[in-house]
Amino acid sequence: MEFFDIAETWNRDEIRQAQLVRLRNTVEQAMRSSFYGATLRKAGITPDSIRSLDDLRRIPFTTKDDLRNQYPDGLNCVPRTEMVRMHASSGTTGSPTVVYHTQSDLNAWADLMARCLHMVGVRRDDVFQNMTGYGLFTGGLGLHYGAERLGCLTIPAGPGNTKRQVKLMRDFRTSVVHIIPSYALYLAAAVEEGGEDPHALPPRIAVIGAEPHTEEARRRIEEMLGLKAFNSYGLSEMNGPGVAFECTEQNGMHVWEDAYIAEIIDPATGEPVPDGEVGELVMTTLCRRGMPVLRYRTRDLTRFLPGECPCGRVHRRLDRMVGRADDMLIIKGVNIYPMQIEQVLMAFPEVGQNYLIVLEREEFIDQIKVKVELRDEAFVEDMRVLQGLQKAIARRLKDEILVTPRVELVQNNSLPKAEGKAQRVLDLREKP
Amino acid sequence: MEFFDIAETWNRDEIRQAQLVRLRNTVEQAMRSSFYGATLRKAGITPDSIRSLDDLRRIPFTTKDDLRNQYPDGLNCVPRTEMVRMHASSGTTGSPTVVYHTQSDLNAWADLMARCLHMVGVRRDDVFQNMTGYGLFTGGLGLHYGAERLGCLTIPAGPGNTKRQVKLMRDFRTSVVHIIPSYALYLAAAVEEGGEDPHALPPRIAVIGAEPHTEEARRRIEEMLGLKAFNSYGLSEMNGPGVAFECTEQNGMHVWEDAYIAEIIDPATGEPVPDGEVGELVMTTLCRRGMPVLRYRTRDLTRFLPGECPCGRVHRRLDRMVGRADDMLIIKGVNIYPMQIEQVLMAFPEVGQNYLIVLEREEFIDQIKVKVELRDEAFVEDMRVLQGLQKAIARRLKDEILVTPRVELVQNNSLPKAEGKAQRVLDLREKP
Structure with missing residues (x-):
C-alpha cells in the first residue's frame, strides 16, 4: 500500500x-x-x-x-x-x-x-x-x-x-x-x-x-x-x-x-x-x-x-x-443518546419517519418507552407479524443501549410534532 | 526605501x-x-x-x-x-x-x-x-x-x-x-x-x-x-x-x-x-x-x-x-470615452448627477453635444454666470477629448432616464 x-x-x-x-x-x-x-x-x-x-x-x-x-x-x-x-x-x-x-x-x-x-x-x-x-x-x-x-x-x-x-x-x-x-x-x-x-x-x-x-x-x-x-x-x-x-x-x-x-x-x-x-x-x-x-x-x-x-x-x-x-439521557444509570436509538430504528424498513422516546419513573425506577411510527404498508392487521417486529426492535435496541425498552408501534403521522420538527424525547420523570 | x-x-x-x-x-x-x-x-x-x-x-x-x-x-x-x-x-x-x-x-x-x-x-x-x-x-x-x-x-x-x-x-x-x-x-x-x-x-x-x-x-x-x-x-x-x-x-x-x-x-x-x-x-x-x-x-x-x-x-x-x-466613440476620427467626459464634468461643483452625450452629423461632419444637468442652487438667473460656466466646461472638455463640444446646461432631473439608470450616449448619426 x-x-x-x-x-x-x-x-x-x-x-x-x-x-x-x-x-x-x-x-x-x-x-x-x-x-x-x-x-x-x-x-x-x-x-x-x-x-x-x-x-x-x-x-x-x-x-x-x-x-x-x-x-x-x-x-x-x-x-x-x-x-x-x-x-x-x-x-x-x-x-x-x-x-x-x-x-x-x-x-x-x-x-x-x-x-x-x-x-x-x-x-x-x-x-x-x-x-x-x-x-x-x-x-x-x-x-x-x-x-x-x-x-x-x-x-x-x-x-x-x-x-x-x-x-x-x-x-x-x-x-x-x-x-x-x-x-x-x-x-x-x-x-x-x-x-x-x-x-x-x-x-x-x-x-x-x-x-x-x-x-x-x-x-x-x-x-x-x-x-x-x-x-x-x-x-x-x-x-x-x-x-x-x-x-x-x-x-x-x-x-x-x-x-x-x-x-x-x-x-x-x-x-x-x-x-x-x-x-x-x-x-x-x-x-x-x-x-x-x-x-x-x-x-x-x-x-x-x-x-x-x-x-x-x-x-x-x-x-x-x-x-x-x-443530548445525553441517563436511564437506570446508563448514558443513552437519542441518535443511537434512531440508528437502530432506521435499519428496519418497516419503520416510518418519526419516533418518540418517553422517559418515565415508576416506583423510583426509570423506564424507557419508544413509540415508533410504521409505514402505512407495514401496519398490517396480522397481530403476530406486528408482535414479531416489536420484539425484534426491542432486542436490537437493548443490544445498543443496554437497557430493555418498551416498544410501541403506532400509525404513520400519529406522533406529535413541534413546529413541523419531530419531537424526539419526552421526559416525564420528576427532576431529582 | x-x-x-x-x-x-x-x-x-x-x-x-x-x-x-x-x-x-x-x-x-x-x-x-x-x-x-x-x-x-x-x-x-x-x-x-x-x-x-x-x-x-x-x-x-x-x-x-x-x-x-x-x-x-x-x-x-x-x-x-x-x-x-x-x-x-x-x-x-x-x-x-x-x-x-x-x-x-x-x-x-x-x-x-x-x-x-x-x-x-x-x-x-x-x-x-x-x-x-x-x-x-x-x-x-x-x-x-x-x-x-x-x-x-x-x-x-x-x-x-x-x-x-x-x-x-x-x-x-x-x-x-x-x-x-x-x-x-x-x-x-x-x-x-x-x-x-x-x-x-x-x-x-x-x-x-x-x-x-x-x-x-x-x-x-x-x-x-x-x-x-x-x-x-x-x-x-x-x-x-x-x-x-x-x-x-x-x-x-x-x-x-x-x-x-x-x-x-x-x-x-x-x-x-x-x-x-x-x-x-x-x-x-x-x-x-x-x-x-x-x-x-x-x-x-x-x-x-x-x-x-x-x-x-x-x-x-x-x-x-x-x-x-x-464604450469607445469615434468623433471626427478621434477616440472618445464617455468616462473621460464624466470625469471632467464631475470636477465642476455646479454639475448635477446626470449628463447626456449627443452625437450628430451635420453636413457630413460629426458634432458632439454634451447636455449637462446643474444642481438647483447652481441654476441661477444671471446669464453671464451660466455662460461663463458653459465656456469653462467646454474648454476643459476640449483639453481632455481634443474635440470642441457644444455644451448645453439644463435643469436638474430634466434628462431622460432609462429604467432608472441614466442614459449617457445618444448617437443620432447615420451608421456608415
Missing part, C-alpha cells in the same frame, strides 16, 4: 512514543499562553511531570467556555506577529471562539488534509471541486489547501449554483468533490429532475462532512451519484477538517494519533468510558505551535471502533458521531 | 533586458499549447525570432473570444496533472474563460501580491481582514495568499455581515482591509448610522478594487474611515489582482513590468497610441508556465502616466481605468 506520511505506517508503540514526546512539547509550548500558564501551574503540571501518556489525565479539561473567556488572545503561545491565519466561530453577540495558526501550523494542517485525501485514493492527477463555503468556515480553506498540497487541479467553486457546479464537473472531468451531504442529495435530485442521470457525472469520490448525517444518507449519495463517499470529521478548535477521516474500508474514521490524542469520556463524570462505549470525544493537539489546545471537550459523541482495520493503519477509528453530549 | 523584491529597484534597461529574455521564454512555452502552437507558427513567430521587444508587435493579439473558443484546455502548456488551480469566469451558458495555474504560477502570483501590499506599508505585524468573496472570483484567494505570504495575520472574513466585520476589526485590531469600494462606503455609513464614528475603526490601509470607482469615491472612503485607500488592478486572465497597484504616492498604479508587458493601443486600429493617450490595455504574461497569455486585449481603457514617480520605482504607472473599449 502507498502512504502519504510515514506516520500512517507506525505501530501502536511508535504512535505512543511519538505522542508522549509531543505531549511534553505541547505542554511546554502551551504554558507560554496566559491561560495554560495559569491552569497548568495550578494543576501542578510541568513538561517533566508528563512521564507517561497516563499523565494526560492529570491535565484539566478545556471547554468551549474557556475558549470564549480567553477571547481573543488568551491561548496564544507566540506573539501575534507570528500568526498568519485566524478562524473564528460565527456570532455577533458574546465572544466567538477563535483559533490562530502560525505558518508551520498551516503547513501541518495542509499535510494532514492531504493525507486524508490520499488515503481514499486522491492523487495529483485528480480534479478536485471544492463545493463548500470559504472564509471563516474552516471546511473550505482546509480542503482547498489539502488538495493543492496534494497537487490536485483545485477548482474553488464555492457553494451553490447547481447548474454551474454540474457544468464545471462535466467540462473539467471533476473526479473528487467536497460537498455537504444534504447538498449532494439536492444536486443529485436536481440533475435527475432535469432529465439527466446523476450517476453519469464524472466524480468518483465525494468527501462529505460538516453536517450530521446517517449511514443511510451516505449510501444514498453513493447510489445517486455513482461514487464513493467518505466521511470527514473535524472541528475548528482542532484546525477544522483533517482530524479523522475514513479509509477505503468505510468503517470508521481513523483519527491521526500522531497529531492528536483522542479520548472518550463519560460527559457526566469526566472519566474514560470502557473501550467501545459511546461517550464524549476529548481532543488534544500534538503538533500546534501557535495555539495548542489540551483535552478539549468537543461535546461530540462517538466511540472507538474495536478491532484492527484491514487497511493496515493502526490509528484508532472513530464511529460516526451519534449526537452532542448535551 | 525598503523593497520586497529586487525587481522593484531595476532601472528601465534592466526591466527591458529581463522582459526580452522572459518574452522569449514565454513564446517558447506558449507554443506548447495547441492554440499558440498554431497561431504563432502561422504568424511566423519562433522564440529565436524575438530579437528585441519591438518584435512583440509581430505577435497576434489574443482576445476574450479566443479564450472562449479554446475552452477548456486549448491554452494549456503543461499536462493537466501539473496544474493545481483553476479559476473560471461566471456564466452557465456559453463557454466561460478559464485560467489554469501550476504551483510555481501560484507562488509567483502570491509573491506579486505580497509585493503590492508591501509597497503601501503592509508588514508581517499587520492584521489583514479580507472582506471580499473567495471561490472562483480571483480577488479573494489572490489577496489571501499575498497577505499570508507576507506573514500578516490573515482573517478570511469573506463578504457581508457588516456587524461582524466591524466586531472583527475592533477585536483583532485589524490594520489592513481588502474591500470593494461600494461596500466600504456602505460599511462606513452603517457604522455612522449606529451612532459611532467610522473614523475610529482600527484599519489604517484599505485595498480597493474589483469595481470601477472614481477618485472622489476613493477620497470619500479615506475620509469616512480615516485611512489610506490604494487602488488595485487585475483581471483573471492575468491571474487576478497583483497586476498593477498604487504606491504611497497614490498617483497611478505601477504595473509590474518584470512579470507583465503592458501596451496601450487604439482599439479600432490595434496600433499603439502616442505616449500618455488613452487606449486599450493589452497585457502579456512573462512568468507563467501553465498558461501564458500573449498580447491579451483587456478591453480596459487607461493610459500610461508620464514622468517619474517620486517613490523611485520605474515600473510604469497606469491611470485609473476610464471605461471599457466597447
Whole structure:
C-alpha cells in the first residue's frame, strides 16, 4: 500500500512514543499562553511531570467556555506577529471562539488534509471541486489547501449554483468533490429532475462532512451519484477538517494519533468510558505551535471502533458521531443518546419517519418507552407479524443501549410534532 | 526605501533586458499549447525570432473570444496533472474563460501580491481582514495568499455581515482591509448610522478594487474611515489582482513590468497610441508556465502616466481605468470615452448627477453635444454666470477629448432616464 506520511505506517508503540514526546512539547509550548500558564501551574503540571501518556489525565479539561473567556488572545503561545491565519466561530453577540495558526501550523494542517485525501485514493492527477463555503468556515480553506498540497487541479467553486457546479464537473472531468451531504442529495435530485442521470457525472469520490448525517444518507449519495463517499470529521478548535477521516474500508474514521490524542469520556463524570462505549470525544493537539489546545471537550459523541482495520493503519477509528453530549439521557444509570436509538430504528424498513422516546419513573425506577411510527404498508392487521417486529426492535435496541425498552408501534403521522420538527424525547420523570 | 523584491529597484534597461529574455521564454512555452502552437507558427513567430521587444508587435493579439473558443484546455502548456488551480469566469451558458495555474504560477502570483501590499506599508505585524468573496472570483484567494505570504495575520472574513466585520476589526485590531469600494462606503455609513464614528475603526490601509470607482469615491472612503485607500488592478486572465497597484504616492498604479508587458493601443486600429493617450490595455504574461497569455486585449481603457514617480520605482504607472473599449466613440476620427467626459464634468461643483452625450452629423461632419444637468442652487438667473460656466466646461472638455463640444446646461432631473439608470450616449448619426 502507498502512504502519504510515514506516520500512517507506525505501530501502536511508535504512535505512543511519538505522542508522549509531543505531549511534553505541547505542554511546554502551551504554558507560554496566559491561560495554560495559569491552569497548568495550578494543576501542578510541568513538561517533566508528563512521564507517561497516563499523565494526560492529570491535565484539566478545556471547554468551549474557556475558549470564549480567553477571547481573543488568551491561548496564544507566540506573539501575534507570528500568526498568519485566524478562524473564528460565527456570532455577533458574546465572544466567538477563535483559533490562530502560525505558518508551520498551516503547513501541518495542509499535510494532514492531504493525507486524508490520499488515503481514499486522491492523487495529483485528480480534479478536485471544492463545493463548500470559504472564509471563516474552516471546511473550505482546509480542503482547498489539502488538495493543492496534494497537487490536485483545485477548482474553488464555492457553494451553490447547481447548474454551474454540474457544468464545471462535466467540462473539467471533476473526479473528487467536497460537498455537504444534504447538498449532494439536492444536486443529485436536481440533475435527475432535469432529465439527466446523476450517476453519469464524472466524480468518483465525494468527501462529505460538516453536517450530521446517517449511514443511510451516505449510501444514498453513493447510489445517486455513482461514487464513493467518505466521511470527514473535524472541528475548528482542532484546525477544522483533517482530524479523522475514513479509509477505503468505510468503517470508521481513523483519527491521526500522531497529531492528536483522542479520548472518550463519560460527559457526566469526566472519566474514560470502557473501550467501545459511546461517550464524549476529548481532543488534544500534538503538533500546534501557535495555539495548542489540551483535552478539549468537543461535546461530540462517538466511540472507538474495536478491532484492527484491514487497511493496515493502526490509528484508532472513530464511529460516526451519534449526537452532542448535551443530548445525553441517563436511564437506570446508563448514558443513552437519542441518535443511537434512531440508528437502530432506521435499519428496519418497516419503520416510518418519526419516533418518540418517553422517559418515565415508576416506583423510583426509570423506564424507557419508544413509540415508533410504521409505514402505512407495514401496519398490517396480522397481530403476530406486528408482535414479531416489536420484539425484534426491542432486542436490537437493548443490544445498543443496554437497557430493555418498551416498544410501541403506532400509525404513520400519529406522533406529535413541534413546529413541523419531530419531537424526539419526552421526559416525564420528576427532576431529582 | 525598503523593497520586497529586487525587481522593484531595476532601472528601465534592466526591466527591458529581463522582459526580452522572459518574452522569449514565454513564446517558447506558449507554443506548447495547441492554440499558440498554431497561431504563432502561422504568424511566423519562433522564440529565436524575438530579437528585441519591438518584435512583440509581430505577435497576434489574443482576445476574450479566443479564450472562449479554446475552452477548456486549448491554452494549456503543461499536462493537466501539473496544474493545481483553476479559476473560471461566471456564466452557465456559453463557454466561460478559464485560467489554469501550476504551483510555481501560484507562488509567483502570491509573491506579486505580497509585493503590492508591501509597497503601501503592509508588514508581517499587520492584521489583514479580507472582506471580499473567495471561490472562483480571483480577488479573494489572490489577496489571501499575498497577505499570508507576507506573514500578516490573515482573517478570511469573506463578504457581508457588516456587524461582524466591524466586531472583527475592533477585536483583532485589524490594520489592513481588502474591500470593494461600494461596500466600504456602505460599511462606513452603517457604522455612522449606529451612532459611532467610522473614523475610529482600527484599519489604517484599505485595498480597493474589483469595481470601477472614481477618485472622489476613493477620497470619500479615506475620509469616512480615516485611512489610506490604494487602488488595485487585475483581471483573471492575468491571474487576478497583483497586476498593477498604487504606491504611497497614490498617483497611478505601477504595473509590474518584470512579470507583465503592458501596451496601450487604439482599439479600432490595434496600433499603439502616442505616449500618455488613452487606449486599450493589452497585457502579456512573462512568468507563467501553465498558461501564458500573449498580447491579451483587456478591453480596459487607461493610459500610461508620464514622468517619474517620486517613490523611485520605474515600473510604469497606469491611470485609473476610464471605461471599457466597447464604450469607445469615434468623433471626427478621434477616440472618445464617455468616462473621460464624466470625469471632467464631475470636477465642476455646479454639475448635477446626470449628463447626456449627443452625437450628430451635420453636413457630413460629426458634432458632439454634451447636455449637462446643474444642481438647483447652481441654476441661477444671471446669464453671464451660466455662460461663463458653459465656456469653462467646454474648454476643459476640449483639453481632455481634443474635440470642441457644444455644451448645453439644463435643469436638474430634466434628462431622460432609462429604467432608472441614466442614459449617457445618444448617437443620432447615420451608421456608415
